[in-house]
Amino acid sequence: MKIDHARDMFESTDLSSNMEDYLETIAVLSRAHRVVRVKDIAKSLKVKMPSVTAALGKLSEQGLVNYEKYGYVDLTERGKAIADKVYSRHECLMDFFSEVLRMDAETADGEACRMEHHLAPQSCRQLYKLVEYFKRADAQSPWRKELADLLDERPLSELSEGDEAMIVRIEAEGVLKKRLIELGFRRGASIALVRYAPLQDPLQVTIQKYSISLRVEEARAVIVKLKAKTVE
Amino acid sequence: MTPSANSITVGLIGNPNCGKTTIFNALTGARQKVANWSGVTIEKREGSFRTGEYSVRVVDLPGIYSLSAYSLEEIVARDYIIHEQPDVIVNIVDAGNLERNLYLTTQLINIGVRVILVLNMSDEAEAKGIVIDTDTLGTLLGMPVVRTVGTRNDGIGRLIAAIIAVAEKTAPVVRHLHIDYGADVEEEIQAVQRAIRTVGDIGERYSTRWLAIRLLENDCDVLAKLEGFPNYAAIVGQAERSRRILEKNYGDDPAMVLTERRQGFVTGLLKEAVRRVSVEKTDVSERIDRVLMNRYLGYPILLAFLWLLFQATYVLGEYPKQGIQWLVDALSHWLALSLPDGAVKSLVVKGVVGGVGGVIVFLPNILILFLGVSFLEDSGYMARAAFIMDKIMHRLGIHGKSFIPLIMGFGCNVPAIMATRTLESRRDRIITVLINPFMSCSARLPVYVLFAGVFFAQHAGTVILALYLIGIAIAFVTSRLFNMLLAKTESAPFVMELPPYRLPTARSTLLHVWNRASQYLKKMSGPILAFSVIIWVISEYPVSETAVRAHAERVQAAQSAHRASYGEIARREGTTSVNASALKAQHDQAIAEIARVYEREKLRHSSIGIIGRAIHPAMEPLGFNWQMGVSLVTGVFAKEVVVSSLGVLYAVNAPGAPATCTKSLESELTSPEHGITPLRAFTYMLFVLLYIPCIATIVVIGREIGWRWAAVSVAYNLALTWAVCFLVFNAGRLLGLP
Structure with a gap:
């Protein structure tokens, strides 16, 4: 079954994270374009062209890429196998962040890129099992709903500009609580984060079509549920 | 009917930004009086109007979101409703935002008073596609509902009719209602x-x-x-x-x-x-916000607005200021001619007209500053300025809303301190008021211009800028200090509305300014008059017999000398000859010189001179000579006076006065016999920047946050100024600065 397959996929590559990135990028680029050039690699990894050339030299020494100076780049069979491994780790992590942890695709992708090189094969395998189990589980089951609610709740202060959310509860006391209630912050109300001030504090929200400003510190007391926008 | 049966009392209540003031103005016109609610510095505005056989008194209650008695405003409003029991409560709501505005209405229902609901700004609501069935709303709430557009006076007649009907208990919809809590x-x-x-x-x-x-x-x-x-x-x-x-x-x-x-x-x-009905169009306010609160444009635009405000204050204010100056001069000239010589004339001309006139001439500047600030406030921009400045202000331990009063302080501390009323928390307000005098007001500028110009020549601009920055830095330190010293109270939340942008009507802006200006005049005139008289007394008395005698002798000697030589020339060459007129001019100059010496001697022997010389031991460690010390004492009245009293003390004409004198104050200051060095001059400017704000400022501090705090402000400023000047002067000397 799947786990056996996974065992293969999550083997260590014995390469540095840098080199893994190069192989992965070449694989992704060659899927999208007919040919892969040094320029394209440099652009998508945001590095300088000479760095790419140097790395390609090392990789071709190890027999992982075919690369002639000023020519096109392609992966050898062994290179392809390693790139696939790196990519499947990426996908597994990406699924974990976006589907299980319910984060937006862009953040999930970024997190996966940073983590994919640092996990031991064992961790990858366990994570893969978890993600697969989660995907098979009934989306309507109570525990999944509970988990989703828990994960989607966050303080208002953690929203980004343009996010829309629903107020779950107010965790403030005293004057602050009273003021929030007066201004229409209440359970179930829709709220949108319009912008942060130029110095990132305070922030402006709209609630019942009215603009309200509050400090980041105060926004921490307002627990909201992000309105589904990227998940599935 | 008895007169009391003919009078109706109406309380106006509503959220901030619901247009309550416009309705108040529409009902009462200019027949308003502004006072404070007893015991608190929250403005109480009252007005009245007559309709038919009724005389209606309207009380504008503070703008609040609820009646839960957390803030002073809420307690004031609630106590008024419960204890004074007005005949009718007019609850004004923004028709475009009933959901939030009606919350206050539910609390009024709880109290069980007779309410009229006013759907104000109903044109804006309609434009947003909100259709309100007023009959249904009225029936469900058990109160008359009136639709108005306050800015256009729409519906005011209907509102008045409803007020009469409710007061006469003839309104059919009124019924007592209980909100069912389950x-x-x-x-x-x-x-x-x-x-x-x-x-x-x-x-x-x-x-x-x-x-x-x-x-x-x-x-x-x-x-x-x-x-x-x-x-x-x-x-x-x-x-x-x-x-x-x-x-x-x-x-x-x-x-x-x-x-x-x-x-x-x-x-x-x-x-x-x-x-x-309709889908919402793109919000105009949001589009304006995108520019005005832009990450990069926000601050430059704010600066530009402030620059415009100050330009207007000084450039536009200059003309009426000159006019008023002319009137004051004409009045004092006329009084000088028509009153008999003596103490009364001196009191009236020098004390009352001179003193009060010296403050009155700034009225145009203050009015324009008020006008600009009212406009910024009513248009909705003020809340945005607070929004983009809050982070910085919060670091200083104060609220974003403190920013505008602080900036206004560069113009004049008096309106600036009055503007701190927008601050909710008393603590924020006290700190903002206490640091306001360190914002170098425009009256201090002439001193800087004179001294920096004389002693720092081509670096004058840099020195003046440095003084402004030192003022800001000291304000910063003071704010942190008082933050530590004052008991921590729950800080005012920054949760506030950013009201939609609105173009303020000329009428409402002018009324706003009128209210503030009349309040300024009313509050300030008494104390300023009193202090003017006090300053006059201490600068005129005691009269030194020796100085008077010496003066009389000198005048007599000069005159007899002149008569002798003049008589001879006139006899020889005739009264119209060149030599005769030259001699006459020479004589006039000698007399003027004698008069100046007399003025100096008089001031030297007056109470101010005595005080100035008495504090000389305290001023000496700062490098000031006695003339500088005395001029600082006179500057307590108003900082503008500092330069003119230096003129008197050095027996020269103050800059700007008609040049009948050969010596200028500039050359006199630099003359080695007075020993003023650049370092001493800088310390002196620093002293002028930091020490006691003028009498008007002390009065306004006392009026706004209590006399105890005014005393704290004076004591703190004096101690701080002395310490800072002492450090600067001695550090400078150790470093070998000239």
Whole structure:
């Protein structure tokens, strides 16, 4: 079954994270374009062209890429196998962040890129099992709903500009609580984060079509549920 | 009918930014008076109008979001409604935002007063596609509902008719209404109500249902009100029990449960009476915000607005200022001619006209500053300025809203301190007021210009800028210091509305300015007159007999010398000859010189001179000579006076006065005999920047936050100034600065 397959996929590559990135990028680029050039690699990894050339030299020494100076780049069979491994780790992590942890695709992708090189094969395998189990589980089951609610709740202060959310509860006391209630912050109300001030504090929200400003510190007391926008 | 039967009292209440002031202005016109609510510095505005046989008194209550008695404004409004029992309460709401505005209405229903609901700005609501069925709304709320557009005077006639109908108790829709809080909450309300009813007469003063509800919400102010009644313990005990029951049932604060029920009532109401027709167009305010609060443009635009405000204040203010100056001069000239010589003439001309006139000439500048600030406030930009400045201000331990009063301080500290009224927390307000005098006001500039120009020549600009920056730095340090010293109270939340941008009407802006200006004049005229007289007394008395005698002798000697030589020349060459007129001019100059010496001697021997010389030991460590010391004492009255009194003390004409004198103040200051070096000059400017703000500022501090704080401000500023100047002067000397 799947786990056996996974065992293969999550083997260590014995390469540095840098080199893994190069192989992965070449694989992704060659899927999208007919040919892969040094320029394209440099652009998508945001590095300088000479760095790419140097790395390609090392990789071709190890027999992982075919690369002639000023020519096109392609992966050898062994290179392809390693790139696939790196990519499947990426996908597994990406699924974990976006589907299980319910984060937006862009953040999930970024997190996966940073983590994919640092996990031991064992961790990858366990994570893969978890993600697969989660995907098979009934989306309507109570525990999944509970988990989703828990994960989607966050303080208002953690929203980004343009996010829309629903107020779950107010965790403030005293004057602050009273003021929030007066201004229409209440359970179930829709709220949108319009912008942060130029110095990132305070922030402006709209609630019942009215603009309200509050400090980041105060926004921490307002627990909201992000309105589904990227998940599935 | 008796006159009292013919008079109706109306209380206006509503959220901030609902256009309450426009309705107030529309009802009463300019027949307004502004005062403070007793015991607090919250503005109380009252006006009146006549209609038919009625005379209607209108009281504008503070703009508040609810009546829960957390803030002073709320307590003021609530106590007024409960104790004064106005005949009618006019609840003004923004028709475009009923959901939030009607929350206050539900609390008025709880208190059980006669309310008229005014749907103001109904044109804006219609433009947003909000259709309100006023009849249904009125029936459901049990109160007349009137649609108005305050800025266009629309619906004001209908409102007046409704006020009369409600006061005469002929309005058909009025009925007493209970908001249903749900069976289990109602049960507890009734339980507390029963406990309250055991006290016989309480129901005559308050609605027992309202008391019960407020007790369930744990309202400290209501608890305090009940304290004197018998059975207090039993009532509180029942309330406590009921609160615990509700808390257990709902797992939440009972106040929160009741609030949600009230909000639920509003939601139900809106479902019945309000329809939304069109989809919302892009919000204009949001589009303006995108520019004005832009990450990169926000600050430059704010600076540009402030620059414009100050330009207008000085450039436009200069013309009326000159006009008023001319009038003051003409008046004092006329008085000087028509009054007989003597102490009375001197008091009137020098003391009253000179002193009060010296402050009055700044009125145009202050008015323009007020006008600009009213415009910024009414247009909605002020809240945005607070929004983008809050981070920085919060670091200093104050509120974003403190920014504007601080900036205004560069113009004049007096209106700036009055502008701190927008701050909610007393603590923020005290700190903002105390650091305001360090914002170098325009009256200090002439001193800087004179001294920096004389002693720092081509670096004058840099030195003046440095002084402004030092003022800001000291304000910063002071703010941190008082933040540590003042008892920590719960800081005012920054949760505030950013109202939609609106173009203020000329009428409302002018009324706004008029109110503030008349208040300024009323509040300031008494104390300034008093201080003017005091300053006059101490600068004129005691009169030194020796100085008078010496003066008379000198005049006589000069005159007899002149007569002798003049008579001879006139005889020889005739009175019109060149030599004769040259001699006459020479004589006039000699007389003027003698008069200047006399003025100096008089000031030297007057109380001010005595004080100035008495404090000389304290001034000496700072490197000041006695003339500088005396000029600083006169500067307590107004900083503008510093330069002119230096002129008197050095027996020269002050800069700007008609040049009848050969020596200028500039050359006199640099002459080696007075020993003023650049370092001493800089220390002196520093002293002028930091020490006691002028009398007008002290008065306004006393009026706004209490005389105790005015005393603190004076003492702190003096001590700080001395310490800073001492350090700067001695450090400079050690470093070998000239």
